[in-house]
Each structure stands twice: as C-alpha cells, then as structure tokens.
Amino acid sequence: MTTATISRGLRGYEARTTPAKEGLRMSDVAQRMWKPMTAMGVMVIAAGLVLGIVSATHANDYFGLSAGVIAGAPSIVSDRAFYETVTNGFLPPLLFFGVGLLLSGVTFLLVTILGTLRDGGRDIQRAVGGQPIDLVKPITAKLFPPVMMMGLMVLMASVVAGIVVGVDQSNYWLHASSQVAGGPQTAALTSDLSDIQSIRAWLQPLGFVGMGLILSGIVLALATIVRALRFQAGRVVQLASGGDAAA
Amino acid sequence: MTQHQLPPEPRASSMSTALAVIGVMLVMSTLVAGVSVSADALDIREGSRTMAWLLPTAFAGIAALLTAVILRFDSILASLGLRMGAMRDHLPALINTHPERHLT
Numbered sequence: 305m306t307t308a309t310i311s312r313g314l315r316g317y318e319a320r321t322t323p324a325k326e327g328l329r330m331s332d333v334a335q336r337m338w339k340p341m342t343a344m345g346v347m348v349i350a351a352g353l354v355l356g357i358v359s360a361t362h363a364n365d366y367f368g369l370s371a372g373v374i375a376g377a378p379s380i381v382s383d384r385a386f387y388e389t390v391t392n393g394f395l396p397p398l399l400f401f402g403v404g405l406l407l408s409g410v411t412f413l414l415v416t417i418l419g420t421l422r423d424g425g426r427d428i429q430r431a432v433g434g435q436p437i438d439l440v441k442p443i444t445a446k447l448f449p450p451v452m453m454m455g456l457m458v459l460m461a462s463v464v465a466g467i468v469v470g471v472d473q474s475n476y477w478l479h480a481s482s483q484v485a486g487g488p489q490t491a492a493l494t495s496d497l498s499d500i501q502s503i504r505a506w507l508q509p510l511g512f513v514g515m516g517l518i519l520s521g522i523v524l525a526l527a528t529i530v531r532a533l534r535f536q537a538g539r540v541v542q543l544a545s546g547g548d549a550a551a
Numbered sequence: 552m553t554q555h556q557l558p559p560e561p562r563a564s565s566m567s568t569a570l571a572v573i574g575v576m577l578v579m580s581t582l583v584a585g586v587s588v589s590a591d592a593l594d595i596r597e598g599s600r601t602m603a604w605l606l607p608t609a610f611a612g613i614a615a616l617l618t619a620v621i622l623r624f625d626s627i628l629a630s631l632g633l634r635m636g637a638m639r640d641h642l643p644a645l646i647n648t649h650p651e652r653h654l655t
Contacts, residue, residue: 424635
C-alpha cells in the first residue's frame, strides 16, 4: 500500500492511494442502519411512555385506598405489584435503552457522513485529474464503532437486570404481607427485597455508563469528521496548486 | 450560485425544528410537574401517580430532541452531497479558468 503525506500547516495527514476494490464498508452498513435504529428507539420510548401511563393508573387505584381496605382485599395487591414492577423495575433501563438506540442512530448517521465525504472527495480528485487518495483511518475512526457497541451492550445488560428486578418486585409485592407495616414475613420475600435494593443501587449508574460510552463514540466520530474535512481541504489546495503527492 | 439556483432546503430541517420545540416543551413540563408534586410531598397517591409518568415523559422529550438532532444531521448529509457534487462538477473549470490563482 502506497502512503503519502498531505502537508498542511505543521501537521501532516497520513494518506494512501484509493484501493481498486473494497470489501464491505462500514459506511454502507451504517447508511442502511441509521433509519431502523432511530425507528426502534422511538418505538421503545413510545412503549415506555404508554407503560408509564398505565402504571400511573394502577398507582392511582392502589394509593387511593386506606390501609384497612388493602388488608381486607388481597386482590388489590396486583395494582401495587404492577406499579412496582414497571415504574421501579424494568421501565427506567428500558427508557435508557431507547435513548441508546437513538444515539446509535446518530452514530450511524455520522458514519454515513464520513462515507459521503470520502466518496465525494475521491470524485473531486478524479474530476480535477488527480490520483485519488484517502486519509489513512485515524485512531478515532478505529475506536468509535467498538465504543458505541460496548455502550449498547451495557444498556442491553441493564435491561436484563431491570427485568430481574421487575420479577423480584412482582414476587415481593404480590404477597399481601408485603403491603402492610412490618414488612415481609418469609425468608424468600426478605431475599427478594434484598435483591431489589442491591440491584437498584447500581442499575441506574449502569444506564448512565452505557449512555456515556455511546456519547464518547459520537465524540470520536465527530473528531474523525473534522480530520477528514481538514485532509480534504489540504488535498484540494494541493491539486489546485498543481502538486500531486500521491505517488 | 445564487439563492434561486439552490434546491429547496430539505423538509427534514423544518421537522427537526418542530421536534426540538416539542422536546424542550416536554422536558420543561416534567420540571413543572416535579416542582408541583414537591409542594405536596406527603401526598403519596399524587406522588406515586406523577412519578409513574414523569420519567417516561422526560425521556420522550429527550427522544424528541435526539430525533431532531438526527433529522438535522440528515439535512447536513444532503447538503454535503450537494456541495460535493457542485465541487466535482465545477472545480476543474474554475482551476482551468484561473490557472494563476491558487486556492489558498
């Protein structure tokens, strides 16, 4: 592979001649993926909003009753169980995951922009009679896809942990004894309560970690775009001034 | 290229602005709801009911803002394609017309 340096100011940009044939490019995949990712994110958030409203109606039904009525009507516990399972169980991680999908859509769109810059740059170089050369993939371009994927995986793991908490919440609150002062009366219920409290302590920070990773991927993608734009500006000036350092 | 020679701005741009306004309004409304609930913090029924929809609504606001960002980036992508095409078609002629001028 031939490499050349586009001189622009004090800093040089490593470049290589455009390969005759390329395999599957990430920008082609991203071009197809950003719309489904965005649509999935919007659907997950919309589903979360509906679940939140349904949970609010259950909370309204349950918390409008006195302690005496609750103790005398065990069937009402299902309202509390639903509210706790959704609102204090799997809904927050699900919403984080929805936002993560939207942020992944942003990342894929940035990759598409990078692909457009590269392809357009090649066309311009050919149009002015120069040999098309590309910027050698900078470290930021190598890093952002795995960073984004890691963020999405963390958010998926937090949804799984949220479902575990939701199941524990359901088991705990479906017992009438959990509804009244004095708390759980069996070892299994005490274990459920312990799991709920311990998992919830780290579940929300985990969601923020996932979001942080995806946002870091976006920062890296934007840094790559800046580098590609500067490289192309340097290349256009080089060709216009009659120099072609691609050899 | 004069203004009338440019293609119309992508429709995604105006949709992006509308979504951004909706997103900000949703997020602000959740803040107002949170403050009004805090005024009567001992009302467990009102608090639980509000908290159930408050977080999803705040996330819906953020989602609307992010969708606005995505649509804006889509407009940038369309404009970038236009710019690249214009440069590809007209840059060689410009260089040949003014060979003494360097694009610096």
